[in-house]
Amino acid sequence: MEQATKRGLAKSVTTMNTANKLTIARVILIPVFLVLLYIGFEGSNYAAMAVFIFASLTDIADGYIARTRGQITDFGKFLDPLADKILVFAAMLWFVEQGLMPAWAVLIVVMREFMVTGLRLVAVGSKIVIPAAISGKIKTAVTMTCLTVMFLPLRSWMVYTCVAAITITTVISGVDYFVRNRDIMKMGK
Numbered sequence: 001m002e003q004a005t006k007r008g009l010a011k012s013v014t015t016m017n018t019a020n021k022l023t024i025a026r027v028i029l030i031p032v033f034l035v036l037l038y039i040g041f042e043g044s045n046y047a048a049m050a051v052f053i054f055a056s057l058t059d060i061a062d063g064y065i066a067r068t069r070g071q072i073t074d075f076g077k078f079l080d081p082l083a084d085k086i087l088v089f090a091a092m093l094w095f096v097e098q099g100l101m102p103a104w105a106v107l108i109v110v111m112r113e114f115m116v117t118g119l120r121l122v123a124v125g126s127k128i129v130i131p132a133a134i135s136g137k138i139k140t141a142v143t144m145t146c147l148t149v150m151f152l153p154l155r156s157w158m159v160y161t162c163v164a165a166i167t168i169t170t171v172i173s174g175v176d177y178f179v180r181n182r183d184i185m186k187m188g189k
Contacts, residue, residue: 029087093106
């Protein structure tokens with residue numbers, strides 16, 4: 001029993017590698033981001049934008065470090081995508097509250113995330129791992145870039161362009177995941 005506890009403790013300590021620390025930092029930055037938006041001092045939008053950019057960059061960095069240094073862990077596989085989604089949804093919900101983003105666009109993003117996550121769960125049940133597709137990476141890059149740009153004082157057509165870009169890349173990415181993995185859907189029957 002004591003040996004199993006020591007092994008469990010050793011395993012949890014090894015999960016706190018550089019990549020996972022960056023992911024945890026991103027999770028911690030989410031409430032900081034929101035507090036900056038809601039306290040509303042002069043320039044708070046720009047401070048929040050800076051935190052959003054930094055948090056988004058930790059996503060790139062932790063993925064790169066995890067792959068190149070062999071720091072991929074179950075903890076990271078779980079928390080990294082969750083942290084990304086919470087950061088993106090926090091920004092989107094703020095923009096909905098500010099009247100800059102329609103709720104239906106956020107719903108499309110949420111639906112895509114749930115559907116792809118569901119597809120991955122079906123795949124895991126069949127011992128299949130669905131790797132990230134290039135369309136998903138493009139969607140993430142477009143979403144993070146457009147959300148960052150939306151913190152700037154923009155003309156309304158530029159905001160609409162950002163919302164359209166996020167929505168279109170989200171739909172394309174979702175369709176791509178299901179087309180590429182249609183065999184998995186048949187397995188789940």
